[in-house]
Amino acid sequence: MTRLSWAQVCARRLERHALSVPASATGPAPEADAVAAVVSTMCGAHAQVASAAELSVGLRVPRATRTVVRQALWTDRTLVKSRGPRGTVHLLAATDLPMWTGALSALPVASHEQSLLTPEQTEQVLAAIADALAEAELTTAELTEQVVARTGPWAGDRVMEAFQDKWPRWISAMAAATRGGVICFGPNRGRSITYTSPARWLPGFAPMDGRAALAELVRRYLYAYGPATPAQFARWLSAPASWAAKLFESLDLAPVTVEGSRAWVAAGDADFPDDRPAGLRLLPYFDAYTVGCHPRELLFPGAAADRALARGQAGNYPVLLVDGTVGGVWHQRRSGRTIHVTVEPLRTLGARRRRALEEQVERVGQILEGTASLTIGAVDVGPHA
Template sequence: MTTDSPASATAGQVLDRWSLNRALLARQLLLERHELPALAAVEHLVGMQAQAPTPPYIGLWSRLAGFAFDDLATLLSEREAVRIVLMRGTLHLVSGRDALALRPLTQAIADRSVRTGNGRDLSGIDLPALEAAARELFREPRTDKEMRALLAERFPSGDPELLNWASRTAIPLVQTPPRGLWGKSGLARHTTLESWLGRSPEASLDRGASLDRMVLRYLAAFGPATVMDAQHWSGLTLLGEVFERLAPELVTFADENGKVLYDLPDAPRPGPGVPAPIRFVPEFDNLTLSHADRARIVSEEHRKRLFTVNGIIRAAVLVDGFVHGMWKHEKKRGVATVWIELFEPVSDADREGMVEEGTDLLRAAYPEAKTHEIEFL
C-alpha cells in the first residue's frame, strides 16, 4: 500500500473531490504499482467485476508490479480464484475463500430477483423443486443450452428459458474455465460453487461472514464513503444500520455537499497534491462503479460518454487521477493496437505517457505480436 500518511486529513474535515480522488487511487493500488501476489490484490479489492472475461487481467496489470497475464489464468485454472455473481448481482472475480464469504451476504440480491421475477412471471413454477433439481444438474458444468433441455424434461409445462434464468439466479454458480482465461474462448459453462471447490453443500458457504466485515473491507478499498456509496457498490439496502453499529471504530469526514463520509482511522488518505500516473483502466472496473457520487473519479459530462445506455462501461484513461478519455485494444494480423479517444486536450507529456503506458500494456498482453501501436482517435 502507499506509504503516504493517513494523518493528512483529520476527523470532521471537509474532503474535496481531489482529496477523495487520491484516497481512492491509493486504496485501489493505482497511485503506484504494488509488489503483491495477484490473489492478494483481488482480495484487497474485494473482487473485480468480470462480466466480460478479460478486464480483470488489465486491471491487475495496471495495479501490480511484475504481473503476468498467466498469473491470473493459473489462479482460475487451479480454482484459487473463481468468477461468480456477487455484488450488484453481477459477475465478479474473487478468491475461492471470498466466494464462500461474500455469496451468503449478497444472496439477498439473488433472492430478490427470483422473488420479484424481474418482470418475469414465475407464478406457475415450484421454485423449491426447481432449485433442488437444478442444483443436482449443475453438479457438472453445463451450458445454458444444455440446462434448458434438461430442465424442460423435468418441468415440461415451464418455459425453459425462464426455468434456466431462475435456476442460475438462485444458486451460487461458478463460471468455469476456459471461459475467463486470457486468449482462450469457449461457451459459458456453470457449476455449483461447492462442486467446483470440492466442498459439501453444508460447508459450501461461510455462515460466519458478516455485513460488518464486508463494509470494513469496502472502506479499505473504496473509502472514505457514504452509506449510499456502500449500498451502490454492494447492491444491498439498509446498510445505515451497519454503519451505525461500526461508528465507534470509524472516523467521519464531510464531502463538498455536506454528506457524511465514513472511513477507517488508519487508511491512507494522501493529500490532493500527490502525483497520479497515467493509467489504463479496463471495462467495468469497480473504480468507476462503486460510488453513488462518482465525482471523485469522473465528471458527470465524461461519465455520460463512459457509461452507455445499454449498460456497457467503457475502458477509461486516467490522467492526473481522473477519467480523461476512453480506450480499446485489439490484436489483428500480428499487430496489437491501443486506440485512445480523449475527452479533452492533454499536455504533450501526458500524451507521451499514454504512449509509453499503452505500449507496455500491449507488450504484456500480446507478447507474440509483431508490432505494438498506439493510435489517438
C-alpha cells in the same frame, strides 16, 4: 470530524487499487498470488468482457498477463468466476467466496425473481442444480436437461423473457443459486459457457453467516472505495438505499466529510495521504475503480461526464485516468497479435504524460500478449451495453 479533500480521497483510492503503486508480487507464485490479492482488494473484477477483466487485473500487477489471470482462474483456482455486485459477472478471489455468497444471500430479493417459480419449485431447482453440478461442468443446455430430469417438465417451459428469445423457467432461479453458493461458472467449452459447483473451487466451501458477511463486505467496500455513503454502497451492490442506510447504522463506522459532504469509512481507517494523486492509467470497460468510486461529479469532472458516462452509468467506456480522475476515453482493436489503441484525451497531454501514455499502451500489449500501437485521436466507438 475528519475533513478531507477530493485529492486526498483520490490518492488513497489509487494506492489501494494498486494504480499508483503496483501490487507487490511475492510468495512461491508471485504473479498468481498478487492477482488473487488484487482481485480481493478490488471487491472483484467485472468480467462481462473477459479481456477487460484481464486488463483490470494485469494493469495492477507487474508482469501479469492474461495467461497468468487465466491460470489463476482455471488452473490454480485462486479466482472463481461468478456473479458479484449488481448480479453481474465478476472474477472473485476464491477465498472470498464464502463472504460473497453469505452477503448476497442476505440481500433483499427483487420481486421479479419470484414471479415464475413458487418457493417450493425454487427449492426443487436449487437441489437439482446442486446435484447435477457436484462433480460436473455442464453447458446451459446440458444443465437444463439435468434440472428437468430431476424436477419435472415444468422447469423446462420456455417462459422467461430473454432478449429476442425465451429461456426455460428454471433459469429464473439462477440468481438465487448464485447467491446461495450452488453455482458458478466453469471454463468455456468452445463457444459455450459452462457451470459447476463452487465447492469444486474451494474444498469445504460454505457461505458465511449473512449478517457477518454483510459487515465484512461493507468493510471491504469502504477500504477500497471509501469514504462512501449508504446510497453509493446501495448503487454499487444494486440494493435498496433504505436497506443500506439501516445496514450502515448497525455497523462501527466513522463519519468524515469530503469537500463538505458527509460520508463514511470503517472505524479505525480514517488515515489519508497528504500527497496529491498523480499518474496516468488506461482503465478498461467496467473497471472496478471507475464503477465503484463516487461522487460521479468529481470522478468525471466537466466534459468527462458527457464523454465517458452513458446516461450517468460508469464503466461503459474505457477511460483515461489522469491524477485519479477521468480525463478521456480510449478503445482497442485487435488484429492478430497487433493491438491498435486509440486514445482521446479531453486535454492536451504534455511530454511527460505522453510518455506515460505510451508506457501504458505498451503494458496493455504485454497483458494481452500482443504488440500495441498508439493513435491519439477521436474514439468513434459507442458505449458498451
